[in-house]
Amino acid sequence: MNLPEKNIPVHHLTSEEFQLSTLQTGHPENFNDIHRHNFFEIIWFGEVQENSSLELDFESHKLRNGQICIIAPGQVFNMKLRGEKGYVMAVTREIFKEACAIESILTGGTIPFSLDSESEKTCKSIISLIEQEYHGPLRLDLLKTYLRAFCIIIAEQINLQDSLQKDRQRIQELIILIEEYYTIHKDTDFYADKIKISSHHLNDIVRLSRATTVKKMIAQRLLLEAKRELSFGALTVKEVAFKLGFSDASYFSRFFKKHTGQSPDGFKSGNG
Incomplete structure (x- = not known):
């Protein structure tokens, strides 16, 4: 639904x-169909319903328990409350800029994101302190300090999740590259250069997400193709070796036996 900007009401922080x-x-004043703010709003959804969702800049996001969303000034927001539980902090631009130094959040807020259990525990403690102060002495400097602490924790989570997302994309890119080049390039450096990260970093990502190494991924792809050719193809072991980029048939035989416990000839005759 594309409404002209002038028809979208703007909510202000007043007193x-x-x-x-x-x-x-x-x-x-915070949840009244489609609207914009002239301030920052942090929403922490403690408990949501099965069909809970919000719209941010006309994109719908399904919600889960414990997620946080930050809405920046000017963003178009829409949500109909259905008995969700959680906290809403409305903060002026000036105060939020003091508390949060991440440029992407300052300019575009965040879509809903989750916290890990340790961060959630810490943020609950901070919110409890904010609540006590807000309903008690209301010392603005102390509220700013608590807000800054809250923002430090959630910023770490945002950076971590951005990093995990990038790592997932890199793994996908690596799989595509291996499929294209596994018979020509068998060294990790080639793939790391293509993905534009160091070999060490690429291996770290692969180790964490797949419990293996780049070299082993390439080897697995070579073995799969070798088994296909030896089982169903008409090529000799030597021809299979050359097709898979091995300059020496005996080296291919050693490679195959090391990984399978069988010689290529033995595997071929056993599946022939």
């Missing part, structure tokens, strides 16, 4: 620089 409320109270 306070910092407001804390809960989703249970369902502040009508």
